[in-house]
Amino acid sequence: MWLPTAYAAAEPRPLEGHYYLRGAMEMGAELLLRKDGTFAGGVAYGSAGGIAKGTWHVEDDILTLETEADSQPAKKLAFNFSRERTLAELEEYSQYSNNDNVDLVRKNYVMEMRYARLHPKPPAIKPVYVSFEFSQGPSSQLLLNSNEQTDLWLPYDPQRTLKKIGFATSRSSSPSQWFDVSPASRSFSIGWKKPKNQPISFEKPEESGLAETQRFLAADAQDRISKNYMVTLFHYDPITPPAVNPVDVYWQFQDGSTQQQIWADSNQLKLTQPYSATQTLQKVGLRMKGSTKDIQWFDITPDTRWLGFEWEAYPDPANGDLSVLFQDLRLAIEPDCLAVDFGNGKACFRRN
Known part of the structure; x- marks a missing residue:
C-alpha cells in the first residue's frame, strides 16, 4: 500500500x-x-x-x-529627447548603411517617435551553438549561453572567408537555421526571439564591412575587429505600442513663429515639418491635447534636422x-x- x-x-x-x-x-x-x-x-x-x-x-x-x-488609450505620457542628428551626419552614415531618413531630412525636419518599451525582457534561454562555415577548411563553433546582448569574436583569415552562420541546440546536432553571408562582411547583428514554449529562432543577419564597423567601435574594439569577425546577438521581439490620446506637437522657430501638429497614432513613427533655410528650429514642445498643464519644451541644437524622441505610457490610473x-x-x-x-x-x- x-x-x-x-x-x-x-x-x-x-x-x-x-x-x-x-x-x-x-x-x-x-x-x-x-x-x-x-x-x-x-x-x-x-x-x-x-x-x-x-x-x-x-x-x-x-x-x-x-x-x-x-x-483605454494612455491618458498620460512621458517623453524623453534621446538624440539629434544633423543632415551631414545622416548623409555620412548613409554611405555605409541603407538609411531612409536621408531623403526625407533633406527637405524636412524629422521627429521620430519611438515607444520606449521596444521589447519585453529577454526570456531565459538554453545554450545555443553558433556554427560557422568558411570558403575552405574546417568549420568553427561558439557558444551563446546568455539572454543579454552578446558579442562573439571569431578569428579572421583572408585565405578562408566566412560563408554561412548557423544555429544548433547541441554541440553534436546540425544547425536548424543557416544564413548565407557576404565574404566582404566583418560584423553581423542577429536578433533572436523565443515565444513561450517554442524553440528559439534567429533573424537574418544585418551585415557590415570592416570600414563601416570600425567607424562605430571604440578604439580597442577597432583593433580587435581588424583581426576578427564580430557577431552580435540580441533579443528582438517588438512590442506593439499601446494606443494614446492625441498629443499637441509645437515646432517653434528662432523668428518666433510656431507650427502646430497633432500626434494621435502610436504606430506613427515620424512627424515632419518642412525645412527652410530662412527659419531655424529652436524648440519642440509636447502636451496632451486638452491638458491645462504647461507645454513640455525641448531645446534643439541649430544644425539639427532629425530628432529622436522616446515615449512611455503611464499606468492606467x-x-x-x-x-x-x-x-x-x-x-x-x-x-x-x-x-x-x-x-x-x-x-x-x-x-x-
Whole structure:
C-alpha cells in the first residue's frame, strides 16, 4: 500500500492557488494563479499600490506573468529627447548603411517617435551553438549561453572567408537555421526571439564591412575587429505600442513663429515639418491635447534636422502606479517559494 503514497508525494504540487509576498521590506503583495492560465495580482508599498491581471505560463522552472494590455488609450505620457542628428551626419552614415531618413531630412525636419518599451525582457534561454562555415577548411563553433546582448569574436583569415552562420541546440546536432553571408562582411547583428514554449529562432543577419564597423567601435574594439569577425546577438521581439490620446506637437522657430501638429497614432513613427533655410528650429514642445498643464519644451541644437524622441505610457490610473511591477514578471519556481526581486532583494510568494 505504500507505493501509491510514495508516488503521490513525488508529484509536483500544482501551482494554482493564492500566494502572499514574504520577505520584501515594507511591501505587501498577493498573487492568484488560476487553473485556466489567468492571474490576478496586487501590490502595495507605502501610499502607492497597483493591481494587474493577465495570463501565466511555466517554462524551465520559470513562471512568467503577461499582463493584459490596457483597453483605454494612455491618458498620460512621458517623453524623453534621446538624440539629434544633423543632415551631414545622416548623409555620412548613409554611405555605409541603407538609411531612409536621408531623403526625407533633406527637405524636412524629422521627429521620430519611438515607444520606449521596444521589447519585453529577454526570456531565459538554453545554450545555443553558433556554427560557422568558411570558403575552405574546417568549420568553427561558439557558444551563446546568455539572454543579454552578446558579442562573439571569431578569428579572421583572408585565405578562408566566412560563408554561412548557423544555429544548433547541441554541440553534436546540425544547425536548424543557416544564413548565407557576404565574404566582404566583418560584423553581423542577429536578433533572436523565443515565444513561450517554442524553440528559439534567429533573424537574418544585418551585415557590415570592416570600414563601416570600425567607424562605430571604440578604439580597442577597432583593433580587435581588424583581426576578427564580430557577431552580435540580441533579443528582438517588438512590442506593439499601446494606443494614446492625441498629443499637441509645437515646432517653434528662432523668428518666433510656431507650427502646430497633432500626434494621435502610436504606430506613427515620424512627424515632419518642412525645412527652410530662412527659419531655424529652436524648440519642440509636447502636451496632451486638452491638458491645462504647461507645454513640455525641448531645446534643439541649430544644425539639427532629425530628432529622436522616446515615449512611455503611464499606468492606467485605475490600476495604480505600481501595476507596472507585474509587467513581464518572472518568478523562479523553488520549493515552497515563487522567488522574485522587486528591486529590494529576493522575496517569495508563498501560499498561506
